[in-house]
Amino acid sequence: MKIKQLDEELSAILQAIIDNESKINDIISDIDEDYKLSAKNLCRYLILRSFDLRKYHDSLSDCGVSSLGTLEGYVYSNLYNVIRNLRLIQGLPFDKKSDIELIGYKKSKDIVKKNGNKLFNEVKKNHFTEIMVTLPNEAASDKNIIKDFALSGMKIARINLSHGDIDIWSKMVTYIHEVKAETGKDVKIYMDLSGPKIRTSQIEITTKKGEIRNYIKVKVGDHIILTGNKTLGRKSKFGNDNEQLVKAEIGISLPQILDDVKINDMVLFDDGMVKSTVVSKNDNAIELLITDCYKTKIGSQKGINLPNTKLKLPALTPRDIECLPFICKHANIVGYSFVRSGEDVKFLYDQLRPYNAKNLGVVFKIENNEAFENLPQILLEGMKHHKIGVMIARGDLAVEIGFERISEVQNQILWICEAAHIPVIWATQVLENLAKTGVPTRAEISDIVQGIQAECIMLNKGPYINEAIKILKNISERMEAHSFKKKNSLRALNIAIHSTSLLFNKEKIAL
Template sequence: MSRPSIHEACTKIVATVGPACSGVDRLSAMIEAGVDVFRINTAHGSRQEHAQVLADIREASQRVGFHAAVLLDLAGPKIRLGTLVTDPMRCSIGQRVSLIRGDVSTVANELTSSYERLVDELEPGDQVMLADAAVGLRVESVTSDRAECVVVAEGTIRSRQGINLPGVKLSVSALLPDDIDNAIWAAQNGIDLVSLSFVRSAEDVLGLKRLLAEHQSQAIVIAKIEKPEAMENLEEIVDATDGVMVARGDLGVEIDVAETPVAQKRIIRVCKQRATPVIVATQMLESMHHSARPTRAEVSDVANAILDGADACMLSGETAIGEYPIESVRMMNRIMRATERDMLRSRNRAAGRQRQIDTHRVHPITTAVTVAATEIAESIQAKLIVIATRSGNTAWVESQSRSLIPTLGASDSIETLRRMNLLWGIKPVYVNRLDETSTLIDVVCQWGRDHGGLKRGDHIVLVTGTGVIKKAHNLVVVHTVP
């Protein structure tokens, strides 16, 4: 398989790296299976391990000939249990446990946490959810050094599992010292995307953007929506960020799990209105941890995310620790391609598609020309759309048109090619001379013959610039393959 291919899915695949897919050989196989972006989760592993993963991804990309992007996921203020005296610990309905100050406990029913101010910020009546809501507690009373709780949902907990506090407004900063250190490391090592966990406001996102800019990073910032406060401030957060992740794991604990599907659809809708890429994540093919096939409900989940307008879907434990990491990628790719074929068949242009794209990323002329180029390409049934771009921003606009005509993002920047891996429908292709239209057309035609069955008489629509209008793409070229 040679990537990118004219026939591959438009929706992008993000895959989390872990023990199940470590090493250059496995990463290469995953790129060939369809991975566009690899996620490094800083909540697990050491700096040395993260550096090795990054080096392996870059080597695998060189081996395959496809520049996969790298997403560094900052852990953020995730609150976790400390070390349990009894590990694992069974919690039964009505059992009384205490959340205590400090990080060491010698009593079985006393629980410590990674957040030293936890006791200060709890009040009687608050809910405390442990291990992704496997166990639920209700706070009964709070003293200076402990919060007395009763178990209201029974289950088993283990050391270092997560603590969620639905409805509790924490004072902890969105960027902890470890996150700042990891973000600086990302900037120094050319990481393509950086995601921020537990975003609560636009200022959280802007703080990370300022930090990356101070270290000369052009990384795309992804805001993870997983707190009720983020849902309350959703429009402002989407305006501030470069991209969004629907982090359904913690979101489904922080809000009523029954409300999660509606919340997901609202997040995608707001992102589409603002031309902001959106990733849907968590438990998409969960059963493939231990099964070579997903459930029908999981297949429907992935398909519905695509139909709603997701730019990318993410695999987490499926690829990081599952038994079938490569098969999970292949299955995700199959679902995407099947769903997109149906989108193409069912699209009714007579009903009208919204082509107005509102974005601050590019010159208004570029937006207008790109939208017009898509209309031209569809009216003449062009075989390819080609966006010549140095920054990737024009490809960003084209991605939002959701045209199913294969679209190449042609650039002379490897960093730009990697960042374009997040963008729906954009297939990144390296071209060393963007300023010579005839050379660009020759390269694209050769690529099309080699990778997409381009033949004599096929039409290509090219979007580029003449240089007359500064920082704007103002030229549409329609080329017929000779």
């Protein structure tokens, strides 16, 4: 592409940002003062990424100017300087003036680090990545578990409120404070809200031999009934020609979601190990056709995902709300599961208000497709408050969006959060083989290198977890010297097009 064409097309994109600046100012009017510049940059980034920028990369690099590959944190400044340099190369003046407040590369780095320190640390740090570790229930009775984690490099102790009870959590909290006093290690406390858990109900099927089975058998082509009625399950029955005479039946933990399900929606069981499609429904049940089986059984209390269904479930359960006083008293950070929209964010802060929890950090867990698509709105609502972050919950997210898309989507989450200068937690299956068996896979080590783009990496439980913490700490310290975030190719993002249409009330930003 010729320099003149580059100049004209990029100048049109810059003008589109300038033309929408008054609207951006309206959007950020309620944003916390510490986040205002970052919210502006996020909005500018969404406008920019609603265009396909790939056609400019090679030509810009040939001109010896920025290829726009690392502009997430300082959109207007980078684009402005690229156009100015193109004008200088052509020997043309560049007198475009505006009162737009600029963020340069150095300032964007400083803001990201400041926001990371605000969420994860009490003292200023110039480097990341922080290490978060999920505490096993045994940590409530053995302080040395927590102490060993802290000495190995854990900076944030995660208490999963989906498991255990307030007595167990209280003992963990007590031990964390004792470990801090004994070791001098500043360990923060992170507590995860459970959110609504959609699972299969208890299955108890009596065989002809009088044995109790806690599962039903399935294969591709079977029809099963998912019901809101109380049931201990029912197995399929087949005729001599393998025709299914009786359809297997399973109960569901949250029957109300059946109202939201539509014909042809996908229903996944057990982390996507069994896939099915809705073929019919009535008032309190849906009939499913099994389309893929990586397992031949569906058991009791197995997770159910509905990636195509827009659920009307509240993001906070009554149990979550009951836990809030305990969280506000003892936690430094709370993880918000099942958040899907800006309205969900507002609802959480409304619930926190009575407990004067202004210093409580809030991490939005992006674990379903709806949350991913609404990430900019979730961030803008969260930025009305004090300390926020994002967790890429790759387990549920991969099941929801499909494993083939998880790499692409997790990168988009990183880019959008960098544009908003919001710290990110990289979670699920990090060094999982090492933690469980003592031997890492090569893929796990590569995953860490990518995860270091985030400000925090979360490890789960396992008998070799201390070795995993030490290796993660060692690799992250080595890699931090080599990079800060990374370069990327910039095709137009659907999430940016979707968000700009919502935020700016336009089908597409015009050039």
